[in-house]
Amino acid sequence: MKSEASPGWRWILRGQEVRLGLAVGLAMLAAAVELLPFFLLAQAVDRVVQGGPQMGAGLLVLAGWTALALLSKYLLYTLAYYFSHVAAYRVLFDTRRALVRHLSWAPLPWLSRWSSGELKQRVIQDVERMEQFIAHHSVECVAAIISPVWVFIALCLLDWRLALCALLPVPLALLAQAWMMRGLTARMAQYAGAVDDLDGAVLEFLRSAPLMKAFRQDARSFKRMREALARYQYLIGRMIGLTVPGWSVFVVLLGANVALLFPLGLWLLRNGQLSQAELVLALILGTGMLRPLLRVARLNSQLQEILGGIRRFAPLLAWPQPAPGEVHVVARGQAVTFDAVSFSYEQQPVLEHIDLHLPAGQMTALVGPSGSGKSTLAWLLGGLLEPGSGNIRIGGQPLSSFSEATRAATVGVVSQEAFIFQGSLLDNLRLGRPEATLAQIYSALRVAQAEDFVRALPQGLDTLMDERGVRLSGGERQRIGLARVLLAETPVLVLDEATAFADSRTEHRFYQALRAMWPDKTLLVIAHRLSSLCDAEQIVWLEHGVIQACGTHPQLLASNSAYATQWRHQFHSEDWAIRERGTLHVGLD
Structure with missing residues (x-):
């Protein structure tokens, strides 16, 4: 709450x-x-x-x-x-x-x-x-x-007349300041938004700096940064134009009391009501009175x-x-149900009325064209997003009723980009299970197809990782991310393009080892290669945020033309070969 x-x-x-x-x-x-x-x-x-x-x-x-x-x-x-x-x-x-x-x-x-x-x-x-x-x-x-x-x-x-005379410019100065400060709250909110955008653009540019250098691009080629800088420059220029005139008037008025104090002081001196030393003191103090x-x-x-x-x-x-003791471990072999789930990004529908059942201990694959809502559906199950309407249930219990600790212990999520923290490889792997033994760690690494390259590292599990894992390749980072989630042994596992950097053989071995090690784990998988998903008990074809077809691989090949077309294209592209004399041949068998 x-x-x-x-x-x-x-x-x-x-x-x-x-x-x-x-x-x-x-x-x-x-x-x-x-x-x-x-x-x-x-x-x-x-x-x-x-x-x-x-x-x-x-x-x-x-x-x-x-x-x-x-x-x-x-x-x-x-x-x-x-x-x-x-x-x-x-x-x-x-x-x-x-x-x-x-x-x-x-x-x-x-x-x-x-x-x-x-x-x-x-x-x-x-x-x-x-x-x-x-x-x-x-x-x-x-x-x-x-x-x-x-x-x-x-x-x-x-x-007392000198004191009042020194204060005479104050009302006019306050009016000038009020004019200068008009609309400042709204301008500061716009400025803060521009700083947010600029910070995000700078961070993204720095992360992509090696790629930009490889293509010999500079900051002007980075559209987001250019737009953020332009907006920032516009807002700063507008704020300067609105505030500088009022500020100048304010500064002049605060020093204007000398024009009143000096004649009054001379008059008081002439009438014997003020000594020369007091006149000097009054002028020094009075002229500097308002400058602070x-x-x-x-x-x-x-x-x-x-x-x-x-x-x-x-x-x-x-x-x-969160209150202590809120972790409730959900038993293995739990089914997942999407009941009339809908979701929108800024009033733009992404998923509409999704009714889907993930059988316990089985693998369900989500396939479909880009932008069809596959990742959104996976993130909803992982708790990264909340449905706009409808419910998601795990073992009959609404996911919304789970505490954060219970959700993390129930659903594991691996995305395409696995984040590696600065520290040792062992610290990264134990993130979700600090008490894991070395035997359990190497078992998870073995399933994730990462054991060989980890053992080959100079310090093994004690190897220090740079921030974001830049010492590892994309495929190695993904496999470390997979091992980290597998080590947590959650009953439900969501894999969103989690093997995108792996070759087809490594990907196939991973799924075989995963299902052999944890046969009762409920899987929701999104993968680019349909060949990796052929053995899934259930394949769901998602298009424009709506489930168009559901069944096994042979059933969809026979009943869904869009799935069959995508399968055919991927199958043919994997059969490309380079013949002698440089001729390109595409197998159509």
């Missing part, structure tokens, strides 16, 4: 309130101490104007107090930044750990909707943005907000970006931890 509560700042900053409170308090005190040198400067001006024999000694004393004030400011800001940095990195650690933990709890259908670029932004970039704000901007923002308050109090002590708000305005846009990141990764933190 998904939690309704979305984590906010209170959740993210939990446990760090004391450190952040100390950082804020020290920053406020530092902002006050920061004004002391200006008061001391005014006193120095007064000493110089008055003159006298003790002027030099008095100036030395003031210089000493100024140095002490600067040292105090340095120490206060150092302590404030120390506490804010410790809090920031603790927040990053706790948030990333929580994200990884909750990702492991999230249901597969929900998780499969996220692209690698989206996950990268949420787990890495959106979290990383918080560090800069908490570690640096929290102290800077507090100092920037409290500093005008201290200045206002100081001006009030000099003359520039930093606040910049931080406001960054805060919106950070809050947008929190809203993006909040759904990842909404999944509760």
Whole structure:
């Protein structure tokens, strides 16, 4: 059950309130101490104007107090930044750990909707943005907000009219800022989407870099990246065009109070209501009074970006931890039933009203043209997708009622692309069964036709694998993926083009060994070669998301022309031969 509560700042900053409170308090005190040198400067001006024999000694004393004030400011800001940095990195650690933990709890259908670029932004970039704000901007923002308050109090002590005069540009500046920030939330959402697309395109481009180099292609030849860059450039240009004019007006207005303070200060000086030293102090403090708000305005846009990141990764933190003890091992030899199952991708029907029974302990093969919905049907059984309507039952129990742990222990899925983690080959194989013995591991490798090449590796099972298994060929990665799933010994096994990289003989030996080792395993197989599926007890012809025919290989050859045509084409293509003198002959026997 998904939690309704979305984590906010209170959740993210939990446990760090004391450190952040100390950082804020020290920053406020530092902002006050920061004004002391200006008061001391005014006193120095007064000493110089008055003159006298003790002027030099008095100036030395003031210089000493100024140095002490600067040292105090340095120490206060150092302590404030120390506490804010410790809090920031603790927040990053706790948030990333929580994200990884909750990702492991999230249901597969929900998780499969996220692209690698989206996950990268949420787990890495959106979290990383918080560090800069908490570690640096929290102290800077507090100092920037409290500093005008201290200045206002100081001006009030000099003359209340000077204090009010210094604040006159603020309403106009706030109106300019509101104009600048109009529609920022929607623009930031578009920007985040563009970053997601660009991250995904960059990751895909980097993964395909060897292929691109082989064909001498550069980034301009990669359409997805080109489109993502174009969209990103367009959004950035639009944001600049909308915000820069308002920002310029805002900056000018925040410094415009000098045009009011100077005439008023001269008038007060002429009337004897203000001394020369006080006039200097008022002008120094007043003209710089509002400039810290520039930093606040910049931080406001960054805060919106950070809050947008929190809203993006909040759904990842909404999944509760599964209750312990929810693994229910389903007995072997269980039948699988698809009952009126339908599925659509973004309102586009892919499967329509599928009624299919997979007999227990038998092999069912899905065949049909590309795009007919075969992989979608396999993913529905594997729990990677959820049906739009209808039910899938295993042993009479709805698959939707299974916990994630029970589903993983019941249905094993192997796709065409087997992912290999960085680590030893043994760690990769034991992923779904950590307690597996070496005898069980080599038995699974033997069935997967991988034992020989694993034993031939220099370190055998202890051989370290690079990320994504780049040290292995495509066929070797697939066989390791097969062995990993076979080791889990799930009652139901889904093979979606899991032997695509294997030659026909290796593929045939695999299916023979699989059925001999686990005769009671219920199999759903998708394979490119129909010759590998001839021995299946049931072959299902799927076309346009609808089951068109179902039966054994001889039955479909006799009753379904589409299946017979595909069989004939594959049979003939495998009988090609190169004759002497370079003539190409296609056998039609």
